[in-house]
Amino acid sequence: MRSEGGLLNNAVKMFDALSKDDLTHEALQLFSQIKDKGHMPDVVAHTAVMEAYFNAGTGHSKKALKVFMRMLASGVVPNAYTYSVLITGLAADAKLVDAKKYVLEMMAKGMLPNAHTYAAVFEAYTRENKVDEAKELLQQMKARGFVPDENAVRDALRDKRGQVFRTVIGILFDKI
Structure with a gap:
């Protein structure tokens, strides 16, 4: 079990390195080979491929x-x-309709997004000047x-300051 865990960790590191060097195709080939040999759970492989694209x-x-749909x-x-990778990536790409859909789907399955995930979504809404839509999503999530x-959100947004930071905090904690 230990060697398989080591293989998985090393494979993920290689995959990330290839992806960051814009060698996504090569990274996908690597994961395909590892997955075909039965050394990687399918959810891990699919999530890693999604993360590489983002x-x-x-x-x-x-x-x-x-990739998510094929999975x-x-x-x-x-x-x-998997949901966190998907939602954060969609939010970063300003795909707010999809990000919202998967936040709500995740929650419907009994999983709560972590602070980095929901902060990314509300930051994307703020950057797109869609504060009212962000407030609507927050109400659906609270329901x-x-x-x-608040502390976790401040930590997630520690590198952000200015209007975006203030607006996200205002939306999430009713300080607007």
Whole structure:
């Protein structure tokens, strides 16, 4: 078990390195080989491929969404990390309709987004000047039991300051 865990960790590191060097195709080949040999759970492989597309920069969200859809079609169940990768990537690419859809889907399956995930979504709404839509999403999330954590959000947004930071805090904690 230990060697398999080591293999998985090293494979993920190699995959990330290839993706960051804009060698996504090579990274996908690597994961395909590892997955075919049965050394990687399907949810991990699919999530890693999605993450690689999002890490490749804006404009790759369609490819990441296709991977997510293929994962679902093949019967693989996404976990909380899969949803976080998907939602954060979509928010970064200003795909707010999709980000909202998957936040609510995640919560419907009994998983709550972490502070980095929901802060990314509300930051994207703020950057797109869609404060009213952000407030609407927050109300839908609260209706499902969501309670934002101010300290965790401040930590998630620690590199952000100015109007975006103030607006996100204002939306989440009714300070507008």
